[in-house]
Amino acid sequence: MMDRAPRKATLFEVVRMVLSAFLGIRKRAEHEKLEVSPLQVIIVGVMAAALFVLTVVSVVQLVIR
């Protein structure tokens, strides 16, 4: 196992991480080189979940128009 100190993740990287989680696909190597706090993930995760609901709702609006 590598022991390089992980660097802090940028906002974009946290978003990417949450979105890949929604799909369920993520490389282990990608995880190990980044440091993210649980708070970051939870905040971005809840926002992404809200966005997911809004997206599905707008698709529905589009369909029934």
Added chain:
Amino acid sequence: MEAAHAHHGHDDHAHGHPTGIMRWVKSTNHKDIGTMYLWFSFTMFLVGGVMALIIRSELFQPGLQIVQPDFFNSMTTYHGLIMVFGAIMPAFVGFANWLIPMQIGAPDMAFPRMNNLSFWLLPPAALLLVAAQFMPGGGAGVGWTMYAPLSTQAGPAMDLTIFAVHILGISSIMGSINIITTILNMRAPGMTLMKMPLFCWTWLITAYLLVAVMPVLAGAVTMTLTDRHFGTHFFNAAGGGDPVLYQHIFWFFGHPEVYIIAIPAFGVVSQVIPAFSRKPLFGYASMVYATASIAILSFMVWAHHMYTAGMPVEAQLYFMYATTLIAVPTGVKVFNWVATMWKGSLTFETPMLFAIGFLFLFTLGGFTGLVLSITPVDVQLHDTYYVVAHFHYVMVAGALFSAFAGIYFWLPKWTGRMYNETLGKWHFWLSLVFFNVTFFVQHFLGLAGMPRRIPDYAVQFTEFNMISSIGAWGFGLSQLLFLYIVIKCIRSGEKAPEKPWEGADSLEWTHLPTPAPWHSFETPPVIK
């Protein structure tokens, strides 16, 4: 094993632990409590199983032969409640108790006394559910979902049921707090979250789900209680309430509940399949993320259980799309398990057989779930045997088979003895065949329009019902073989080798002797 902390005497006041019955009543040991959870759940599995056999015996032929319709309805209700809350959930809490401290390198659970209380709340709740049968008017024939207005009008048995659900909920929440705290605070040095065995991850996520939704269920049944006795009208349309509101609240709990049952089962299978494939789990990080993702999405799809209850077409479409999408992370998991086996050196001992059985049949159950998620299809199939077939593939072939896989897998670690492999294989094949004989034909019954929860049916459904009832008796009797195998293992099984499964690589196999000692890690191991 390296000692990270100096051994500081374990504030041991020379107390030998109690023996006899008091060892169990007063136990704060995670292993004893885990054992009690597992035996309790097996007992409830037999009680719920007898109820299932009463249902299937009545349905062997059209017409009423054995039981009265009220009693039949009571059986379907308590079969569901007892199997979900009394058998499957406690079984996986039993696994959690036994394994989480050993797998993360902790000496015990974080709150041992609360752990004792979480367990000892279960027997009174089970007694209430059983005692409900003997109340004036018999058990409450309201279905395990306890829908209003049936539940607001049912006899006194309903009050016992509500109270039992409250107690079970309190027990689950306390268990979850214990699990979360143990995992977050008591990991051995070096055991980062992403190094934990997947079983611990699945339980961490499940525990959060439980803390989030058990209060919702408690709220729903409390409102039912106040509607029944204190003049409120939450679910009474005549008083300005809404019975459909109950369904929304119930399923806001009920859908995550499906995952509360399924996710620890995923965890067990994710330990067993790599061990017998002699390869690390494919896509460990993906599995963690997919599990978390399933947990979040599980809160957003509840109304697919109630398409026929009446809701705007926008809502129907929303829930249909969202439900279809939740299949994606679940599919990722199935592919990961298959990829773990790919090019592995597979052997097929009993735990692996049950894990592969799980993989096949759970996928089938998930697939019929996708069929039911399509609103226009569901409108046809709602409340038919298709739904019964679907959720038994998920609950029995999913959760129960995975529990069997786990029990055979860890029995040597727990008891220090091996089970009889030949008998174990017999148990698997009998269970697999009879399970499918029982439930596969129910798909056809449902497609042909046979309604669920009705003691009588039209004659054209007779053949498939006969087949299903024969399968049910076969499945039920096969579980007595399981009981025999476990007792034989405990009493006179061959001595287990230190590490019976060469591919097993979590701490309980690599750092602890077999059988596991009374206290797991008095000094934490250092994980590199």
